[in-house]
Amino acid sequence: MAKMVLEMQHITKTFPGVKALDDVSLQAYEGEILSIVGENGAGKSTLMKILSGSYSCDSYAGNILVEGKTMQFHNTRQSEEAGIAMIYQELNMHLDLSVAENIFLGGWKQFGNVIKWNKLYQAATEYLGQLQLDVEPTEILRNLNASKQQLVSIARALSHKPRILILDEPTASLTETESATLFQIMLNLKKQGYTCVLISHKLDEVFAYSDRIVVMRDGKVINNHNREEFDQSRIIAEMVGRKMDNLYPKCKVPVGEVVMEARDFSVPHPQNAKKKIVEDVSFTVRKGEILGIGGLVGAGRSELVNAVFGIIGKQSGAVMIDGREVQIRKPEDAIREGLALVTEDRKLDGFVGGMSIEENITLASLKAICRYGIINHKKEQLSARKYFDELKIKAADMTVHMETLSGGNQQKAVLSKWLMTKPRVLIMDEPTRGIDVGTKYEIYKIMVELARQGIAIIMISSELPELISMSDRIIVLSGGKVSGELQQEDASQEKVMELATRMVV
Amino acid sequence: MKKKISMNGLIKIVPLAILCIVTGMINPVFFAGSNLIDLARSVSFLLIVSVGVTYVLLGASLDMSIGSVMGLGGAICGLCLVNSLPVWFSILMGLLASAVVGIVNAVLIVNCRIPALIATLGTMYVARGIVNVLTKGEPYYPLPDEFKVLGQGTLAGIPYSVFIAAAIVLIAHFVIKKTSYGRSLMAVGGNREASRVSGINVKRVLFSAHVLVSLLAGFVGIIMAARLSSAQPNAGDGWEMTAVAAVIIGGTSMYGGYGSVLGTILGCALMETISNAMVLLHVSVYWQKITIGIIMVAAVGMDTFRLKKIASK
Amino acid sequence: MKKKISMNGLIKIVPLAILCIVTGMINPVFFAGSNLIDLARSVSFLLIVSVGVTYVLLGASLDMSIGSVMGLGGAICGLCLVNSLPVWFSILMGLLASAVVGIVNAVLIVNCRIPALIATLGTMYVARGIVNVLTKGEPYYPLPDEFKVLGQGTLAGIPYSVFIAAAIVLIAHFVIKKTSYGRSLMAVGGNREASRVSGINVKRVLFSAHVLVSLLAGFVGIIMAARLSSAQPNAGDGWEMTAVAAVIIGGTSMYGGYGSVLGTILGCALMETISNAMVLLHVSVYWQKITIGIIMVAAVGMDTFRLKKIASK
Amino acid sequence: GNTNTNTQEAAETQDQTAAEGSAEADTGAEETANGENTYQYTFVSPLVSHEYWIDVEEGIQAGAKEQGVDVAVLGDTKVDVDAMVKYIDTAIASKVDGIITMALSPAAIGPAIDRAVDAGIPVVLVDTDAPESKRAAYVGTSNYDAGYEAGKAMIEATGGKAKIGIIRGTIGQETDNDRIKGFEDAIKDEPDMEILTTEACNSDMLTGTQKAQDMLKAYPEMTAIFGSEGTGAVAAGKVLEEQGLSGTITVIGWDDTDECLDFIRTGVVKGTIVQKPDFMGRKAVELLTRIKNGEDLTETVIDSGVTFVTAENVDTYKDAQ
Numbered sequence A: 001m002a003k004m005v006l007e008m009q010h011i012t013k014t015f016p017g018v019k020a021l022d023d024v025s026l027q028a029y030e031g032e033i034l035s036i037v038g039e040n041g042a043g044k045s046t047l048m049k050i051l052s053g054s055y056s057c058d059s060y061a062g063n064i065l066v067e068g069k070t071m072q073f074h075n076t077r078q079s080e081e082a083g084i085a086m087i088y089q090e091l092n093m094h095l096d097l098s099v100a101e102n103i104f105l106g107g108w109k110q111f112g113n114v115i116k117w118n119k120l121y122q123a124a125t126e127y128l129g130q131l132q133l134d135v136e137p138t139e140i141l142r143n144l145n146a147s148k149q150q151l152v153s154i155a156r157a158l159s160h161k162p163r164i165l166i167l168d169e170p171t172a173s174l175t176e177t178e179s180a181t182l183f184q185i186m187l188n189l190k191k192q193g194y195t196c197v198l199i200s201h202k203l204d205e206v207f208a209y210s211d212r213i214v215v216m217r218d219g220k221v222i223n224n225h226n227r228e229e230f231d232q233s234r235i236i237a238e239m240v241g242r243k244m245d246n247l248y249p250k251c252k253v254p255v256g257e258v259v260m261e262a263r264d265f266s267v268p269h270p271q272n273a274k275k276k277i278v279e280d281v282s283f284t285v286r287k288g289e290i291l292g293i294g295g296l297v298g299a300g301r302s303e304l305v306n307a308v309f310g311i312i313g314k315q316s317g318a319v320m321i322d323g324r325e326v327q328i329r330k331p332e333d334a335i336r337e338g339l340a341l342v343t344e345d346r347k348l349d350g351f352v353g354g355m356s357i358e359e360n361i362t363l364a365s366l367k368a369i370c371r372y373g374i375i376n377h378k379k380e381q382l383s384a385r386k387y388f389d390e391l392k393i394k395a396a397d398m399t400v401h402m403e404t405l406s407g408g409n410q411q412k413a414v415l416s417k418w419l420m421t422k423p424r425v426l427i428m429d430e431p432t433r434g435i436d437v438g439t440k441y442e443i444y445k446i447m448v449e450l451a452r453q454g455i456a457i458i459m460i461s462s463e464l465p466e467l468i469s470m471s472d473r474i475i476v477l478s479g480g481k482v483s484g485e486l487q488q489e490d491a492s493q494e495k496v497m498e499l500a501t502r503m504v505v
Numbered sequence B, C: 001m002k003k004k005i006s007m008n009g010l011i012k013i014v015p016l017a018i019l020c021i022v023t024g025m026i027n028p029v030f031f032a033g034s035n036l037i038d039l040a041r042s043v044s045f046l047l048i049v050s051v052g053v054t055y056v057l058l059g060a061s062l063d064m065s066i067g068s069v070m071g072l073g074g075a076i077c078g079l080c081l082v083n084s085l086p087v088w089f090s091i092l093m094g095l096l097a098s099a100v101v102g103i104v105n106a107v108l109i110v111n112c113r114i115p116a117l118i119a120t121l122g123t124m125y126v127a128r129g130i131v132n133v134l135t136k137g138e139p140y141y142p143l144p145d146e147f148k149v150l151g152q153g154t155l156a157g158i159p160y161s162v163f164i165a166a167a168i169v170l171i172a173h174f175v176i177k178k179t180s181y182g183r184s185l186m187a188v189g190g191n192r193e194a195s196r197v198s199g200i201n202v203k204r205v206l207f208s209a210h211v212l213v214s215l216l217a218g219f220v221g222i223i224m225a226a227r228l229s230s231a232q233p234n235a236g237d238g239w240e241m242t243a244v245a246a247v248i249i250g251g252t253s254m255y256g257g258y259g260s261v262l263g264t265i266l267g268c269a270l271m272e273t274i275s276n277a278m279v280l281l282h283v284s285v286y287w288q289k290i291t292i293g294i295i296m297v298a299a300v301g302m303d304t305f306r307l308k309k310i311a312s313k
Numbered sequence D: 001g002n003t004n005t006n007t008q009e010a011a012e013t014q015d016q017t018a019a020e021g022s023a024e025a026d027t028g029a030e031e032t033a034n035g036e037n038t039y040q041y042t043f044v045s046p047l048v049s050h051e052y053w054i055d056v057e058e059g060i061q062a063g064a065k066e067q068g069v070d071v072a073v074l075g076d077t078k079v080d081v082d083a084m085v086k087y088i089d090t091a092i093a094s095k096v097d098g099i100i101t102m103a104l105s106p107a108a109i110g111p112a113i114d115r116a117v118d119a120g121i122p123v124v125l126v127d128t129d130a131p132e133s134k135r136a137a138y139v140g141t142s143n144y145d146a147g148y149e150a151g152k153a154m155i156e157a158t159g160g161k162a163k164i165g166i167i168r169g170t171i172g173q174e175t176d177n178d179r180i181k182g183f184e185d186a187i188k189d190e191p192d193m194e195i196l197t198t199e200a201c202n203s204d205m206l207t208g209t210q211k212a213q214d215m216l217k218a219y220p221e222m223t224a225i226f227g228s229e230g231t232g233a234v235a236a237g238k239v240l241e242e243q244g245l246s247g248t249i250t251v252i253g254w255d256d257t258d259e260c261l262d263f264i265r266t267g268v269v270k271g272t273i274v275q276k277p278d279f280m281g282r283k284a285v286e287l288l289t290r291i292k293n294g295e296d297l298t299e300t301v302i303d304s305g306v307t308f309v310t311a312e313n314v315d316t317y318k319d320a321q
């Protein structure tokens, strides 16, 4: 057995009303990739934040030993000094600083009190190169899309040259190729004797790359599997507490007439009026149909649906509902026309952190729970409760503030909000990002059920298995233009990838 | 959860209660009916304005112009009155003028996206300037008795303004807690982008909050003119800071999305009680500012300290 | 990218330039050397304070006490001087007293987590109260000539304060742009939580920004006393709003993380030029406030409008 | 100024008596620690941190010593009618034996005075009168009259030929308005006198100097400056001295701050209008006590007059007062 580099003993942590971790013990060894899996709210992120010093050592019970020595981390600096670096699940970056500065955020001192910028940029370029990330180190982070921002945060963690690298859902917003690069780096680190702790809901990659898997549920460690004894269905069963045979409960429902048509959508680049992020894209979606939109990150999928929904301005484009042209200038109009959009970045525009789960669920349907503008609290509670239970949101109760929920549960609440508007067309931008397998399954089931009720669904997804298994039809974008369309029968991962990388002129 | 909130609210009373008890013990006049009535009147004036400020802050905006709007409301009303226009019409004109400032604020902030501080600082100058141009620095005086009754009249010994303030507070609290408008305002203050995406008309919500605060400020300007039997050109000067301070002491966040109208009552009561107590306790005028500053910080500090202790438990 | 920023900065000059040109055209005295020198002196005073305010706002904090700190710095220095203490020692004492207020602010905000507005409003009262207690409302006067030279002396016809302000601006700009402290301040203002988990000592960064602004305010209070040959008890009253306005006009965000010291120069220049122009253009005192308000909003509006147009292109 | 100790002492004695019980509050006079009967008065000051009002206060405390009464001082550090009314109401609620104050704005202060009188508390006004109120007496010179004196002084100093700039306090302050009105009326009939401009310095010295600088440039034809409150003339003096213009421009100011008197000595400022704050204060306490003792005042309006202080009488006027 390799040397044990890290041990966490009997960690117990409570938040007001929630016991997030209950006597958790965990070991990590030199040169291994250890994965932690578990449903949303199982306590994975909390455990890792404890390890990274993000929660100070006097806010929980238990011990942390690094290479046999007991550690007391009051802040992240101390854990960094002990060789631990963490990539947080929620992007924790400074959007108005440059890429290079973000990579060395808080560590600028190494480039002198008066920063030697050339050195800083040079060093940043090195890390960017390692991740094969093609951005200028001087670029302002705000101008990058989510996946590039995620890669920058990974570069930041690497820059600490950690002995133990913690990655909390690092691939949630990455494409397959980007993920592959990341895992290559992890394998390299492993070879050099470093330890990686990975949290991910993408079980394929967990099984492909981990040396060991720890399963958590309800704040406890359930089991510990070594590589030789990996058994997918058993681990899933341990995670969600029941057996699951089929991950994608898709079944064909009869497809009806066209509900919505988007015609000739073009979206200008925010900084460069001459460039277009989306160019002349048209598509239709029918009653009961699940339309998948595939493509690489940066293909303009999010911009397309955001423009359809009236969140961002468009250069051209018309939306037809039931063959009738409707004017959508702002999200309000879209909602009135029966559209709903689960946006990509939930923290940015998905929910109001300081409000309760209940209030967030009803936020887009205030009219439905109001009479003469006065909220009917009974009705509000009842209707919110329905989704709260149906989607199994894990929280003490519905009055809990959104910001204290685990990432996956926030996503469920956001989805609830849109389901409550009873949309005719439900658009979902990466709907299962950061969601555990059990809940994914629930969400897929809901999608199918909605389709059965005649709702048209548009799903943007970078997870190819999900895209292929769930969609009746897939359109693929490349460089802002449609590069092809596939029926479910013809679709395969290779074909989608081929279309996604095809240049359209 | 519900219980906790009301407990939190209750505990905020502690600094105020201590202040009252100490003052009353040292000088029993504090608890004399006439003093309490004077105090209630002062509180009611500040409270009406602060309710508006609470709304604006909940929506994550800011209004520096309210002091000037008070002056403007009173002056326009006074101008009409000294020209023998009917009382109701004069009041209406005063309110209208205030509302116009609110609309301008809203347009500048919401439509032109000028930072709220600059926009309302601008209208603060302009509104006070208009008052100066109109009045040439002289108060409008005399005002008719039917008008003065608004600021000087009492019901069962209690000034009208106290009843008005109570009604406004109740309605404002109800709107925040129970109506779709109130919910929208909180949401906009908490996360403007998420609110917009959820179909809330962010512009309209902010617009109305700005118009509301101006209307309330103008209204207080008017009853203040009635109280002082004259529309003073400098009326309301500096009230913007007092009101914001009262609202924040009451627990509303300056950055939006968090707070309550009921908290604002406590904040206003604290501000006015401090200055009343200073006088009753015969604190030398030179020391008054020092004392006020310390009490203010201590009152909020007490609360923050308590919250921190709870959180670390 | 670099280029774009400096272009943005340059375009911000437009409203100021228009104001200068129009004023100069109507009254050529505007461009007379003596007027420009007077103007430069006014700007330099405001600028020194505003540099500190820029830092505080960049860190997403706030300081309402600077006006009082100016009064305190001047008064303590004046008190020492009238007691015949050496000039250098008196200045040091003035700075020390100001720094103490800054430290108290920082402790209240950073350690006790009292909202910055309330904490600094509290110290604003306390600091001014101390000045009142000390001075009993009378200025400290007369002050020795060696001291007055600090505020009245010139080099090649240009007041010392202009050189001092220039030096402070350069250093402050350099620190923000080039040093690890400056970048930490920006990071803390932009995302406090992210900065914390990245190992930035958030408390220390905010602490130093608050002490800095107090020191600078105290320093201006001192040179103001030197300029006026007397330490006035109400010196600096209201400067907190003027300085914040200047900084925000200069493009710094009230919510932290975004802005620049160079923009602050423009903001300060605009504020002081407006009030200079009012007199030179013979604008009636009654109309001045209106005009100032409109110009202020227009100047910022111009900038915002331009940005919006670019974005919508 | 030793005012502070006085006020504090007064405050302390009052604290004691108040603490000993308010049952006897409405018997009028109360027992102090040393067993004497004394009246408790309140002085509501419009601006506690201002030299002029500090002088009034000193006069009041001196009068209090003479008469064997106690006077507590209330007031704000910025001029605010609403605040003054509030302080008067607090005094009424405290059932003091008498109130001394000034009618910052007769329209606003008047009703408050009436409330006090109706509650059986006599009110004596200093400095600014509210003739239509129920006040018992008034000591002072009206600001209009004093402003008129300033205008006459200006005519004399300039030989009836002047282009004048005025630096006032804040706009919207009635005392300032009245002084300027008086000043204007005084020079109204002089064909060669003209007011070029009025600027407000908000009683801030730095603003005052900036306004003075700017006025000198904007109105090169200006030959005289009138500062209608304590700051203006001193600020103008500083600028003139700095620019080497002392003596070329006739400056007339208001109030006798040390700086102003020094400028008169050096000839930078021609003269200043000085009211008699000390006298007003002392007299007001005396009148109030006489009323309390049941005396019927024969004279209820006492003109304290003003002194025009120039280089000739700068060192002697205080003794003459």
Ligand SMILES: Nc1ncnc2c1ncn2[C@@H]1O[C@H](COP(=O)(O)OP(=O)(O)OP(=O)(O)O)[C@@H](O)[C@H]1O
Residues within 6 Å of the ligand: A015, A016, A018, A019, A020, A038, A039, A040, A041, A042, A043, A044, A045, A046, A047, A089, A394, A395, A403, A404, A405, A406, A407, A408, A409, A434, A436
């Ligand atoms: N600041 C907080 N205050 C209150 N409760 C919290 C807070 N942070 C986390 N929790 C609760 O602790 C539990 C564990 O959360 P954690 O974020 O660790 O889950 P997770 O396993 O990372 O889930 P996911 O896969 O969705 O990211 C959840 O029930 C969550 O609601």
Ligand SMILES: Nc1ncnc2c1ncn2[C@@H]1O[C@H](COP(=O)(O)OP(=O)(O)OP(=O)(O)O)[C@@H](O)[C@H]1O
Residues within 6 Å of the ligand: A142, A143, A144, A145, A146, A147, A270, A271, A277, A295, A296, A297, A298, A299, A300, A301, A302, A303, A304, A344, A462
């Ligand atoms: N604010 C912005 N400023 C500059 N460029 C941007 C901005 N937002 C997006 N882009 C660019 O627009 C293009 C489309 O990005 P977008 O996020 O829509 O892609 P996507 O296909 O939705 O990817 P994802 O799978 O991450 O959602 C990318 O090239 C991106 O770099």
Ligand SMILES: [Mg+2]
Residues within 6 Å of the ligand: A044, A045, A046, A089, A168, A406, A407, A408
């Ligand atoms: Mg998590």
Ligand SMILES: [Mg+2]
Residues within 6 Å of the ligand: A301, A302, A303, A344, A429
């Ligand atoms: Mg996207």
